[in-house]
Amino acid sequence: xxxxxxxxxxxxxxxxxxxxxxxxxxxxxxxxxxxxxxxxxxxxxxxxxxxxxxxxxxxxxxxxxxxxxxxxxxxxxxxxxxxxxxxxxxxxxxxxxxxxxxxxxxxxxxxxxxxxxxxxxxxxxxxxxxxxxxxxxxxxxxxxxxxxxxxxxxxxxxxxxxxxxxxxxxxxxxxxxxxxxxxxxxxxxxxxxxxxxxxxxxxxxxxxxxxxxxxxxxxxxxxxxxxxxxxxxxxxxxxxxxxxxxxxxxxxxxxxxxxxxxxxxxxxxxxxxxxxxxxxxxxxxxxxxxxxxxxxxxxxxxxxxxxxxxxxxxxxxxxxxxxxxxxxxxxxxxxxxxxxxxxxxxxxxxxxxxxxxxxxxxxxxxx
Amino acid sequence: xxxxxxxxxxxxxxxxxxxxxxxxxxxxxxxxxxxxxxxxxxxxxxxxxxxxxxxxxxxxxxxxxxxxxxxxxxxxxxxxxxxxxxxxxxxxxxxxxxxxxxxxxxxxxxxxxxxxxxxxxxxxxxxxxxxxxxxxxxxxxxxxxxxxxxxxxxxxxxxxxxxxxxxxxxxxxxxxxxxxxxxxxxxxxxxxxxxxxxxxxxxxxxxxxxxxxxxxxxxxxxxxxxxxxxxxxxxxxxxxxxxxxxxxxxxxxxxxxxxxxxxxxxxxxxxxxxxxxxxxxxxxxxxxxxxxxxxxxxxxxxxxxxxxxxxxxxxxxxxxxxxxxxxxxxxxxxxxxxxxxxxxxxxxxxxxxxxxxxxxxxxxxxx
Numbered sequence: 001x002x003x004x005x006x007x008x009x010x011x012x013x014x015x016x017x018x019x020x021x022x023x024x025x026x027x028x029x030x031x032x033x034x035x036x037x038x039x040x041x042x043x044x045x046x047x048x049x050x051x052x053x054x055x056x057x058x059x060x061x062x063x064x065x066x067x068x069x070x071x072x073x074x075x076x077x078x079x080x081x082x083x084x085x086x087x088x089x090x091x092x093x094x095x096x097x098x099x100x101x102x103x104x105x106x107x108x109x110x111x112x113x114x115x116x117x118x119x120x121x122x123x124x125x126x127x128x129x130x131x132x133x134x135x136x137x138x139x140x141x142x143x144x145x146x147x148x149x150x151x152x153x154x155x156x157x158x159x160x161x162x163x164x165x166x167x168x169x170x171x172x173x174x175x176x177x178x179x180x181x182x183x184x185x186x187x188x189x190x191x192x193x194x195x196x197x198x199x200x201x202x203x204x205x206x207x208x209x210x211x212x213x214x215x216x217x218x219x220x221x222x223x224x225x226x227x228x229x230x231x232x233x234x235x236x237x238x239x240x241x242x243x244x245x246x247x248x249x250x251x252x253x254x255x256x257x258x259x260x261x262x263x264x265x266x267x268x269x270x271x272x273x274x275x276x277x278x279x280x281x282x283x284x285x286x287x288x289x290x291x292x293x294x295x296x297x298x299x300x301x302x303x304x305x306x307x308x309x310x311x312x313x314x315x316x317x318x319x320x321x322x323x324x325x326x327x328x329x330x331x332x333x334x335x336x337x338x339x340x341x342x343x344x345x346x347x348x349x350x351x352x353x354x355x356x357x358x359x360x361x362x363x364x365x366x367x
Numbered sequence: 368x369x370x371x372x373x374x375x376x377x378x379x380x381x382x383x384x385x386x387x388x389x390x391x392x393x394x395x396x397x398x399x400x401x402x403x404x405x406x407x408x409x410x411x412x413x414x415x416x417x418x419x420x421x422x423x424x425x426x427x428x429x430x431x432x433x434x435x436x437x438x439x440x441x442x443x444x445x446x447x448x449x450x451x452x453x454x455x456x457x458x459x460x461x462x463x464x465x466x467x468x469x470x471x472x473x474x475x476x477x478x479x480x481x482x483x484x485x486x487x488x489x490x491x492x493x494x495x496x497x498x499x500x501x502x503x504x505x506x507x508x509x510x511x512x513x514x515x516x517x518x519x520x521x522x523x524x525x526x527x528x529x530x531x532x533x534x535x536x537x538x539x540x541x542x543x544x545x546x547x548x549x550x551x552x553x554x555x556x557x558x559x560x561x562x563x564x565x566x567x568x569x570x571x572x573x574x575x576x577x578x579x580x581x582x583x584x585x586x587x588x589x590x591x592x593x594x595x596x597x598x599x600x601x602x603x604x605x606x607x608x609x610x611x612x613x614x615x616x617x618x619x620x621x622x623x624x625x626x627x628x629x630x631x632x633x634x635x636x637x638x639x640x641x642x643x644x645x646x647x648x649x650x651x652x653x654x655x656x657x658x659x660x661x662x663x664x665x666x667x668x669x670x671x672x673x674x675x676x677x678x679x680x681x682x683x684x685x686x687x688x689x690x691x692x693x694x695x696x697x698x699x700x701x702x703x704x705x706x707x708x709x710x711x712x713x714x715x716x717x718x719x720x721x722x723x724x725x726x727x728x729x730x731x732x733x734x
Contacts, residue, residue, distance in 0.1 A: 002555065002581035010527060010556055010581075011611055012480050020614045023435045043426035056420050059410035063593040068390045098465070101617050109501060113379050114481050134476060134615055160377060188369065189377055214369035214377075226430040229623035244378055247387045248501055250468050256596035257624055 014136055021101075021130045025329060033354060035345040036329040038169075038197070038305050040226040041279070042348065044261075045271050048225070051264035055257065066256040069246075070096035073259050076266040077234055087206040092239040095246060096262075098253050099233040100196045100220050101127050107161060107216065108135040109248040110241070111190060117159035119187075121150065123338055125169045125194070137161075143337075147299075148173055155186040162187050165194045167201065170333060170343040172301030174203040181205075184212040190241070192216045196233075199224030200279065201302035206236060213238050223304070225265035225272055232258040279304050283346045289356055295367050308342045315366050316340055322362045328355060381503055388468075388497045392696060400721060402712040403696040405536075405564070405672050407593040408646070409715065411628075412638050415592070418631035422624065433623040436613075437463035440626050443633040444601055454573040459606040462613060463629075465620050466600040467563045467587050468494050474528060474583065475502040476615040477608070478557060484526035486554075488517065490537060490705055492561070495530045504528075510704075514666075515540055522553040529554050532561045534568065537700060537710040539668030541570040548572075551579040557608070559583045563600075566591030567646065568669035573603060580605050590671070592632035592639050599625040646671050650713045656723055662734050675709045682733050683707055689729045695722060 002010075024037035043049075055061055074094040082089075097103035104127060112118070114136040120128045122141050132139050140159055145151050148171040150164075162183065166175045184191045191214055198204050198219060206217050216237040222228050232254050235245065265272060286306060287298045295311040310316045320332045320342060331343040346352065369377075391404035410416075422428055441461040449456075464470035471494060479485070481503040487495045489510050499506050507526055512518050515538040517531075529550065533542045551558045558581055565571050565586060573584050583604040589595050599621050602612065632639060653673060654665045662678040677683045687699045687709060698710040713719065 007580055007605065007607055010478060012478060015477065015611060015614065018614065021618045023618045026434070037432060039432060040430050043430050049423055049426050053420060053423050056416055056423065059416050062596045063407050063410050065404060065406060065595045067393070098617070099619070105617060110382065111377060111379060213374055228432045229429045231619060231622050238374065240374055244382060247382065247385065250472060251388045251390045252466070252598060255598050255622060255625060258622060
């Protein structure tokens, strides 16, 4: 008979040191402005909604399993989404998965044995270290430079997987392709470039895939396309890597509706990107407006969020809490080097104006 | 620079012996009768379609992340789906995951370190051994008795996880609660009862949860509810186990639409189960009709499929191929002890009649 105490002994030992990935707060009540989780402020465009509604009009699709190979999604990615990009063109170089974090987990299943080393930067998204702990990888954490650029020590780093988030979270800047190329040449393992937010700028490293066997590019189909409710994204890499990824994934790793949403958002991408132009112009407006405050500085961002720096660390939390009192959620990271910053998602024009107007009032108190 | 040959050395060694879970064949062309993958032959009831369409009418939901805690789904499971069952009643005893296979993978992440032992039966679904290979568990495979019942040697089995599929796939019979209870008492690890198909009969072991700390029951919300296109299911267990499962799962492991579909199918469960009554009466009709053929025998099933036995092994493949020529797909397992069988999904009345009529013609040739 297994008792309470025995139960504790059955759990894996390393779960004790495992820190789960933290999701955004979901506050109770009305009129909250949630600028903490980097969702797109606009709903999906009507064309996508129409395609999804048409699926519902044919319920026979819903009783059937999804296509485990997501063939139509892969074709749409290659023939439409990437057709003007100078990248891989073979259907067997595309993997479709349960959005970026689901794809990252598949990479651990393909490459990581207990004790293998991975390389991550600091600061960056917490998911890499979370997965590494779960899959019992050793973690070599390289500190980014003060300006969040990658230091030269990366060129001597060793390991099975090296993760580059580009644009990086939380600061929002992309890493230059020249540097990614050089890392691919020096690193003895696989270089994973996580471009979850890349659709909010023109920068991408997919053109490097042709000449770098050890490069994997991971992209989301839900962030720029306003479909965070769905879970779907893709990875591009050498066909040999994609084959192993397909081999170890769960057979039905994406739902039929996510596949249909993906195909639809690729088909209507030009209109979606037009809608997103507003995010980019609002991003510029916010950066300029915030830089006009004494003791506040913001670098340009390639993502749908910005990273606001306060010269005086003690002011940061005051802003966070005053904003929260006004029902505006932003994100603070209580971690070395990040205490002076607030990460803020770009909202709609109206939302950003509300933010700026409240920010100005708070600035009068503290700056 | 990583070259082709180096790439091979980067993959995990044990992927070489990993055999991926095989999904059903997707034949080209019209008028196929697919009785090989155990999907529900009826589309979701109109009430569920209506709820999904209403979600689409509010596209704001789609731009937002799913609730990582699936709180409303968990409440619906406890307060509605299980309210008349004599089982656990605490919200923290429910885990919502990416259908049964996604939930099973989470269990490996909670309990299995390299080299830990798991116990599986033979024959049963291939997913347990596939996951065990991937997570580098040792496999203790116990052969079921000739009648697919569990042999007494199970009571001395050791390991971290023991998997019972009930009703079992491919034979369709449930294991008795008395035996599951006794296994829970003897096994020093966790007993996982995978009730993916349990909604096609009244049998369930959820009442055993109250008195067995080491029991986990896994259930699907897509099989009986005609929602195979979605990926959502749940697990019931001691709150301590559920806490660790939530800790290691990917933050957004189920999509918002899957959650809405789950809530809707639970709300309308009585009407769904009414629709499924037809599957149960058709199941009885098929069993009786097939048993009337000389050299063919079928046991009663608790699932939405039946396992048809041919006295003469050499006849089995003849039937399979002749059926396929007539555009009817069923499932054959080329494995010890299973050569004499065809697994067939229960279809609609019309589909089953087409099957029976063709079966009769083939029987005239071979039986």
